[in-house]
Amino acid sequence: METEVLIIGGGVTGTGIARDLALRGIPSIVVEKTDINAGASGGNHGLLHSGARYVSNDMHSAGECMEEGRILRDVAPQCIDDCGGMFVAVEGDDENYVADFPGFCEKNGLPCNPLSPEEARQLEPELSSRLIAAYQVEDGAIDPFMLSLENIAHAKKMGAKLFCHTRAVKFVMGARKIETVFLEDSRSGKIMTVHPQLVINAGGAWAGQIAAMAGASLTILCSMGTLLVSQSRICNGVINRLRPPADGDILVPGGTVSIIGTTSRRVDDPDDIVPTVAETDCIVSQGAGMIPVLEQVRYIRAYSGVRPLVGSAEGGSDDRNVSRGFTLVDHGKDGVDNFITITGGKLTTFRLMAEKTSDMACEKLGNKNPCVTRTEPLPSTMEGKWTEPGLAPRRWMAKPHGETDKILCECEMISEKTIDDIACELKKNNEIPDLLNIGKRSRLGKGPCQGAFCSVRVLAHMYDKGALSGNHGVDDIKAFLNERWKGQLPIFWGEQLIQAELTEAMHCGFFDLELAGDHESK
Known part of the structure; x- marks a missing residue:
């Protein structure tokens, strides 16, 4: 096969890039080693961030989340439960952080409406009686599977192709470029070859392994997070613990259920992640501090995902201190001019990540068409419904x-x-x-x-x-x-x-x- 762009990775970023490029007149081939959203895109809260979670320690990510959340509400409303959210503090939480929170939000331009404990409990009856502070924010919930399926469906209508259960296993290098990519069908063992003009690495936690095939160096920190799914919907909107990011401090409605999490644990292999009893105990214990009923509800499932964080392993094991911003790499610096990596970031910022990646791709391909995903509605399709x-x-x-x-x-x-x-x-x-x-x-x-x-x-x-x-x-x-x-x-x-x-x-x-x-x- 021949293509202008080969995209490796079928999560929200990879599918978002395929759609962005297709809207600019560039068809692509997307390959995914398992199935849609097999990595971090399918192992998250489904939280549409207002940005308030990062106001104290990652102002850049906070601003990106706020802006992108508003854009997605306009262009992909079918994927979003615009339920709103709040940050709440209970007795024993850091009162200095609680007092500083409105100022952090104001500094970042994020709406933050104070509520009395009584007002907060009227909105969320399951909140703890030990509540001492609450603030409304613009959080929401988003369906990551619908998002990816509808992005790739729209891209395919404009000429893109998707190959699931297909792994990139080898790059054949030429003079400062990838000339051929060998692909393996994991079900049949069949080998295919692609001759791309440009390769985009959107492999998430596996981005470092993919980059290594081109002789490029990329340090990816794999931060595993575990979440629990309740049988029924516990909260009307998103509930965040009003404290610096920690374990078990976000409860997100997921349609008919609620999702509580998450943890943060460094792992070496993103293919070897299994939720543990210790993690579930921690999540329930921490979550019950703000929602006591979490100790009594029925949980039907635990699952884990791996956050791909770009940084130095020398900074210790606390991955919450690593920025949630995304990293876009032109591997021309590594001697490979037709190779780009995009990794990191948040589910909420996938569209922006796709836009910036596609901008770089178009510059390399000589395509001057602008990005339109900021205003072009994402069509609702049978694939995602x-x-x-x-x-x-x-x-x-x-x-x-x-x-x-x-x-x-x-x-x-x-x-x-x-x-x-x-x-x-x-x-x-x-x-x-x-x-x-x-x-x-x-x-x-x-x-x-x-x-x-x-x-x-x-x-x-x-x-x-x-x-x-x-x-x-x-x-x-x-x-x-x-x-x-x-x-x-x-x-x-x-x-x-x-x-x-x-x-x-x-x-x-x-x-x-x-x-x-x-x-x-x-």
């Missing part, structure tokens, strides 16, 4: 009288028609309509049962429809349930432990499947 929590129940309840549409996932009310729609889109993109692929593009398996019942029903439906054949379903259901199992191991208490035992009895006892694998040892 089913990731929205609560959408499937609304669609099913609104079906025409007499229409038969059997429910396959009772937790998220996903019907046969929904599965068929997603499978159809996957086939159009040369993807296999298996459980993992369907789950990435919907709410399948994300409810309290974590796939125990819906996995079997959906597989049976896919066989009935002729979409699957042979023994593929056995490997499929094992891979799907192992992924759900990994997220339940650290939260085995109360109702979720009972649920896990039922799942094991069904799938291991009755169906004779071997689940969990080496995750048990972790």
